[in-house]
Amino acid sequence: MAHTIAVIAGDGIGTEVMPEGIRALEAAAKRFNIDLEFSVFEFGSCDYYLEHGKMLPDDWFEQLKDFDALFYGAVGWPEKVPDHISLWGSLLQFRRQFDQYINLRPCKLMPGIKSPLAGREAGDIDFYVVRENTEGEYSSVGGKMFEGTDREVVIQETIMTRTGVDRVLKYAFELAQTRPRKKLTSATKSNGISITMPYWDERVVEMSKGYPEIAVDKFHIDILTANFVLHPDWFDVVVGSNLFGDILSDLGPACTGTIGIAPSANINPEGKFPSLFEPVHGSAPDIAGKGVANPIGQIWSGAMMLEHLGYKEAADAIVTAIEEVLSEGDSQVLTRDVGGQGTTASLGRAIADKL
Amino acid sequence: MAHTIAVIAGDGIGTEVMPEGIRALEAAAKRFNIDLEFSVFEFGSCDYYLEHGKMLPDDWFEQLKDFDALFYGAVGWPEKVPDHISLWGSLLQFRRQFDQYINLRPCKLMPGIKSPLAGREAGDIDFYVVRENTEGEYSSVGGKMFEGTDREVVIQETIMTRTGVDRVLKYAFELAQTRPRKKLTSATKSNGISITMPYWDERVVEMSKGYPEIAVDKFHIDILTANFVLHPDWFDVVVGSNLFGDILSDLGPACTGTIGIAPSANINPEGKFPSLFEPVHGSAPDIAGKGVANPIGQIWSGAMMLEHLGYKEAADAIVTAIEEVLSEGDSQVLTRDVGGQGTTASLGRAIADKL
Ligand SMILES: CC(C)[C@H](C(=O)O)[C@@H](O)C(=O)O
C-alpha cells in the first residue's frame, strides 16, 4: 500500500530544495521497494497569504489529516509577511493541531563538514535534541495594557501541563534507552524562572524513576549553551522546553557545522495525526532564487520521514549517501556553503545517484 | 572622600576568589590614589540561610543602600539550599530592589586564553552583552492548578514594561555610540513568542530613531546563539531581555574561552542605588575548598567597579595586568583551568604585583 505524503514547499529556498528532497526519496523508494505517493500543496507560503489574506485555507486540517506524513520546505519572508503571522499561520498550526509534540533534531559531526569548534572530528559529536513542540513558552496567551502610554505593559504566559511535560520526557527517556551511552540531559533554568522551571525539574526526577538505567543530568540553559561549545561530546539525548529546545537545536547543529543542512522531525508519536519533516534552515530570502541553496537538510529530513514510516534501512542509506558525497568533496558538486561551486541540483543529483 | 564598598563573598569559591579581588583593588587604589573602604558582610550565603532560615537579614536594604558599590562573589550551593531559593533570596533581590536594570558583560578574546572556536585570535572577538536585569521572563508571577493530578498546569508570566524595555535599549544604544563600530544587535524571538517579543522589536525600532548613526540588526535567539559560534566577529553591542541576555552572556564568554574568568556589572545607571559587580562564574561546589579557583573573574569585576566609580585609568590598568599575566603564561602562577599548576593566591598575587 502506498504511503501518502503531503508536500508543502513554502517560501524562498524551500521551493528550491524540495525537488531534491523528493528526488532522493524517490531513488530510495525505488531501491527499497517502498511505495510513496506525493501530493503537492500551494498553501502555507507567504505568496499564498498575499493572495488569500491567510496562510492556509479554512479546511487545511481536513485536507491534510489523513496523509501519512507532511514533507515541508521552509516558511517565512519578512518583507512580505511578518514572521509571527506567517509562522503562527502555518508551521506552528501544524505542530499544534496535529499534536506533533516532539521536535527531534540530530546534532552530528559529519565527514567533510568543517566544525567551527577547534579540534573536533567526525564521530566526536553525536547527540539528539528532543524539544517539546506544542506548549511552554510558545503560548498565544497574554496581552497589552496602557497601550501607547508610558505605562505600557505587555504580558505573555508560559504554560506547562503535566501531560505536555511528561510525554516529551517519556519520549526522550525512551530514545536515550535505544542509545549506547544511555544518557539524558535536561535543560532548565530553575534558578531564575522560578515557577515553570522547578516544575519541569520535578517531572524529570519523577520520570527518571521509571528509567533507572539512564544517567540523568541537568544544566541551566545559560551554562548549557556554553557547554555545547565547550564539551559537545558530553551529550547524548538533550531534552528541553519549547523555547530551550528551539535554541539548543539551532546551536547544536551550529557547533557541528551543520546548521545549513540539519533535518528535523515534528512527531506525533501515536500516529493519530501525520508527522512533519522539515530542514532546520529557514527560507533564506538572501540567497533565494539563485539555485545555490544546499538541499541536504531537505534530503536528510526525508530520511527521518522514511525512518518514521518504518524504513530504517532506507533512511540509513540516504544518510550514508549524504556522507559519501560530502566525503568525496567534489567542488563541482557541492554547494558553496560547504566549499564548492555547484548548485542545489548538482548536489541533490549526486546524492540521488548514490542511491 | 572614601568610596564605600560592601563585600559579600557568598558561597563556595566565592569566598576564595574574593580576597584576590580585594588584593588587586587595593593595589590599584594605592597606585592611582583612590580611597576605597571595604565592609564585609556574612549574609547572602547558603550557610547564613542554614543558620537563619533566610538568605538576608530583614534590614539588608537599609544596611546596604548607602554604599557606593557592592562587590559580590558567588552564591548558591544546591545541596544546602535549592538554587531558586538562594538566588531569589539574594542576588535577584539586589538586582531588583536596587534597580540594577543593566547587566553588562564583556566578551573578549584575551591573549593566552584558548578559545574553543577554531582559528580565532586575541582581538578577533570583542563585544558587550547588555541584558535587561529586572523584569521580563524572570517574573515571580504565576502559579499551579490541579496540583498533584494529571490535569496539573503551571503558568508563569513574562512581563515587559515600556519603562523597562526602553531604558535597557537606551543604555545599549548609548554604549554602542561610544564604540568604534557603532553597531547594535537585538536578540528577539518574535516569530515564536508572539506577544512580548514583537513588542520588544517595536521598541527597538522606536529607540533606533534617536540614534541614526547606529547600525541596528536583530536575530531570533536560536540563530543568534548559532551566530555567536559561527560569526562572533559580527557583534559589537548585543542587547537582550533578561533570559536572552542571561543565555548570551554565558555563551559569549564560552566562545571566547573566558567563561571561568568573565566579569559582570549589575548597574543602576542613575546611581540612586549601589551597583553590584560579580564574576560570571558560580560558586562551583565541585572545586570549592581546594584553593584552585581562578580569581580573574573577581578581579576583572573589580576593574568594572572602578570604571563605574569614575576611575577608567585604574580599571584599564587592572585589565592590562590580567592580560600581561595571562600572556606570560607562567604555569607556576596560572590556575589549572588556564593550563597552569598554581593556586587562586599565586594568580591573584601575580596580578596585584603588576599593579
Ligand atoms: C544564578 C542565576 C539566577 C543568574 C541569572 O540567571 O541571572 C546567573 O545565571 C547570572 O547570569 O547571573
Ligand SMILES: CC(C)[C@H](C(=O)O)[C@@H](O)C(=O)O
Ligand atoms: C520559525 C520558528 C517559529 C521556529 C520555531 O521557533 O519553532 C523555528 O525556529 C524552528 O525551530 O522550527
